[in-house]
Every structure is written in structure tokens, then in C-alpha cells.
Amino acid sequence: GDSVTQMEGPVTLSEEAFLTINCTYTATGYPSLFWYVQYPGEGLQLLLKATKADDKGSNKGFEATYRKETTSFHLEKGSVQVSDSAVYFCALYGGATNKLIFGTGTLLAVQP
Amino acid sequence: EPEVTQTPSHQVTQMGQEVILRCVPISNHLYFYWYRQILGQKVEFLVSFYNNEISEKSEIFDDQFSVERPDGSNFTLKIRSTKLEDSAMYFCASSPGAGDRGYTFGSGTRLTVV
Numbered sequence: 425g426d427s428v429t430q431m432e433g434p435v436t437l438s439e440e441a442f443l444t445i446n447c448t449y450t451a452t453g454y455p456s457l458f459w460y461v462q463y464p465g466e467g468l469q470l471l472l473k474a475t476k477a478d479d480k481g482s483n484k485g486f487e488a489t490y491r492k493e494t495t496s497f498h499l500e501k502g503s504v505q506v507s508d509s510a511v512y513f514c515a516l517y518g519g520a521t522n523k524l525i526f527g528t529g530t531l532l533a534v535q536p
Numbered sequence: 537e538p539e540v541t542q543t544p545s546h547q548v549t550q551m552g553q554e555v556i557l558r559c560v561p562i563s564n565h566l567y568f569y570w571y572r573q574i575l576g577q578k579v580e581f582l583v584s585f586y587n588n589e590i591s592e593k594s595e596i597f598d599d600q601f602s603v604e605r606p607d608g609s610n611f612t613l614k615i616r617s618t619k620l621e622d623s624a625m626y627f628c629a630s631s632p633g634a635g636d637r638g639y640t641f642g643s644g645t646r647l648t649v650v
Contacts, residue, residue, distance in 0.1 A: 456636050468629075517635075524571075528577060529573075
């Protein structure tokens, strides 16, 4: 079945460091891909999405490119801030059913 | 911005007791969902609900679980005879239609079974 694998955390970075969180997927067909973020005490918020191969989703300085050839959707940010500390979830939506399939989440801790 | 509201934020219950987790979806949304996340594990789909009936459910969603839309605004998840392994964060979500557009999550209810 469809699945998402993302790098385990926690990821600890200093402010202004470069961030990469790896995500790969397995799916039949052509899923949409997402990154969700969960700040402490809050719900899951959509950070960015991409719906087809080579699309780049971007928001708040974060980017991810839908790579069909490597079945990946890695999250990147050039310069992280303390306020980016959160749990990041990679997810896919396959279209055949009305559900999202999530990875395990990666905790990012940014230190001043 | 419209929100999905979940109550309570944290619930502690004794093993064997019944719990009801409550959600108020976005008012013009038609599809409703429950997901859960056991600590350190994946966020897992439990059930989707449309037109007053379950449209899809996962293997996790067995006879211990039920969902209901008792009125025009609430969407509830009932867990009968809770077990220790039901301890998790439960997320409600809603969407205006089929498809991923507008899929909105609540902040979750942390259920602790002791």
C-alpha cells in the first residue's frame, strides 16, 4: 500500500543554519504531496504542497520539490529561526480514497 | 480563519471506561475525519464520514469505535471499553469536498488511558 518515510528526529540546529528533512514515498498512481507542521500545543497546519512531478511547493521560506524519479519530497529552508521549532510531517494524498497518509514526523529544535 | 475545534485538549480515563471525543468541523465542510497518533508513531487514518455515514474506515477502526454527527455542528468519536493502547493524540479534520483541497485539522485531543 501507499506509504511515507521521513527521517527520524530530533533534528537540532542553530539559528540561521540550513535545514533538510528527507521524505520519500511509495504510491500507486500520482499522489499529491504535503508537508504539515505542528507547533507546540497546536494542530496540524498545512505548510506546503505539490500536486504533480517537478512542482515546487513553498511557504514561509520552506521549499519542497516533487521528484517522481526519486519518489522524494524533501523539505528545505535556507536559514531556520527559533520560531521554526516544531514537528514536521510529510504526507501524501492518493486520490483513490479521501485520506492522507503520513510519515512519523520529525522534531526540529532550533537553538538561538 | 475558520477552525476545526476539538474538546477536550487532554483527557485521562481509566481502562475499560468509555470516552467521547468531540469535534466541531468547519461549518460548510461536508467530509469529516478522525486520525490518531500514538506517541512516536505515524499519524494514522481512522475513519471518514460523509452524508451521515461512514465512507471509509481503517483496520484500526473496529467495533470498539464509533462516530456520530448528533447535530448540525458536532462530530464525535466514541471509544468503548478503552485499553491502554488507545492512549494517543486524536485529530479531527474536515474538508469541503472530496479531495485534498481545504483539508483542515483540529489541534487534537490527547487521550491517556491509565
